[in-house]
Amino acid sequence: MEHSPTDPIHQFNIYHLIPIDIGGLDLSFTNASLFMAIAAIIGAGFLYMTTGSRGLVPTRMQSVSEMFYEFTADMLRESAGSGGMRFFPFVFSLFCFLLVGNLLGMFPYFFTITAQIVVTFTLAILVIGVVLVYGIRQHGIKFFKLFVPDGVPGPLLILVVPIEVLSFISRPISLSIRLFGNMLAGHITLKVFAGFVFSLGTLGALGVATAVLPLIMTVALTALELLVAALQAYVFAVLTCLYLNDALHPSH
């Protein structure tokens, strides 16, 4: 099965680096696993190294780390109140991991971990799992008041409660598909336009001249994708904060 050099899907292929098979289940260390590890190491490494001096007056890099920290802390505090700060390490980890993962995908030949639905869905399930576990442990049965909005007359509840339940269930789906879809679509579009440059470039002088157009497009899209990469990590983190708010204050 040959693949063309302009195949836009090829970049999402997964292949074994260290094949591991347990009971017929493929648990290999793949290129995806490698880039997850790289994202985690870069994320943690950056934050760790830049804050090593613990300067009272921050260096330029230290202030970047502090900025990320305070940005996430403000986001969480605004959405979930100061009680939400107990989830700060979780939200901060998610945000950093996704941000670095998204941005790593922007490098040519690098694998985009967040363009894998299973990755984003697992993280979304993790978020919802935290909301459920913490919400029920903290509020017990009262947590389910989340599905019963205040001030809605009895008969309407028959209609409203299923909608609320459905909306809760769809959260992990929308959360994961939003990130996955953005990253996937962006990278495919980028690759398609970059492929045009290549294809046109092989068509002689006129082709080379025309290839300038998709090249400009590719450059513009790269800029856009950088924005999307940062934005989607932020969106994921913000929604996580909002969902955590439900766990903290279920009766809204």
Place this chain on the structure above:
Amino acid sequence: MMLVTAAHAQSASENGAPADTGTHTETGAGHGSEPHFPPFNAHYFPSQILWLAIVFALFYQFMAKTVVPRIGGILENRRDRIAQDLDEANRLKEETDEAIAAYEQELADARSKAHEISRQAHEKAKAEAEAEQAKVEEELSEKADAAEAEIERVKTEALGHVGSIAEETAAAIVEQLLGKAPSENEVATAVEAERMRQIEGA
């Protein structure tokens, strides 16, 4: 994991050793020849989930145990330090204000004291001058009294001599006119009579 690596070695070769051939043979590894859109290839879901769980768990541990406390500590430190510096600045400002107030108080005291001293000096000088003046005046009036007494004395003395002078003068005039000196008694009687006449006529 070493054990696992040994175990999969043959399965990998059965599947056509995807790791060796590289990039694309793996799509068919678990699913026959059916081509898959890679993100939806369920064959890799377990591996993805497992490694994501491992990586994210380690990442979270590191963040929660090391990075967050560290950056939080830095920020906390800075906040404390700034608050402390502000307090210190406030304290110093208060001290300065106090010092200024004390200085002004002292200045006012010194000023009123100087005023008092100058007033006292002025009064003293005035009193002394007045005393001096009084003394001088007294002396002068004493001298004037003495002089007046002297004048009075001289005057009475002079007046006392007037009779004898007039007698001598009258005797001398009579001698010149008559050629012979009148007796002293005659002269004295005449002068006395004349004087009486003059005093009465006056």
